[in-house]
Amino acid sequence: MTTLSHRGDALSVGIELCKLFGVPLQTITVVEPPPAYTGLVLAIDPSIVQSLESDRRRSYESLMEIAVAEGRLHSIEVTGHLVEAKEVDGIISFLRAKSADLLTIGLQQHNFHVARHWSTVASFEEKAPCSVLAVHAMPRKEKR
Numbered sequence: 001m002t003t004l005s006h007r008g009d010a011l012s013v014g015i016e017l018c019k020l021f022g023v024p025l026q027t028i029t030v031v032e033p034p035p036a037y038t039g040l041v042l043a044i045d046p047s048i049v050q051s052l053e054s055d056r057r058r059s060y061e062s063l064m065e066i067a068v069a070e071g072r073l074h075s076i077e078v079t080g081h082l083v084e085a086k087e088v089d090g091i092i093s094f095l096r097a098k099s100a101d102l103l104t105i106g107l108q109q110h111n112f113h114v115a116r117h118w119s120t121v122a123s124f125e126e127k128a129p130c131s132v133l134a135v136h137a138m139p140r141k142e143k144r
Helices: 008-021 038-044 046-073 087-098 111-127
Strands: 002-005 025-031 078-084 102-107 131-136
Touching (some): 008 102, 038 046, 078 087, 102 111
Parallel strands (some): 002 025, 025 078
């Protein structure tokens, strides 16, 4: 079983690895806790918080469904999972519960996020009960 935290290129690599080894793919979409300002909105109008949470949840479900559809498009057995936790802790718990062999994570190239991404990768390398493959996002060619 290959497990991945999906971001475009990591998903593609995960799919290719699963095809190569003939194993199923499990994707993880981490539903992080709501932003801090949610408490302020709750004090003003609780119904707005419910609407925001519903929209946020649908957004995460949509990400998961896109990843599952992409894998199935390539004839890979795919199961999508929503994990409600902080990013690293949620994924580590999931990896342990599923006895995953490999975590493929995607890294996006944004200058102000580089340090944060490497910190996240270091956390996974330190805590993951399996191998970790970090995939850099490939630059997109501009259409002319």
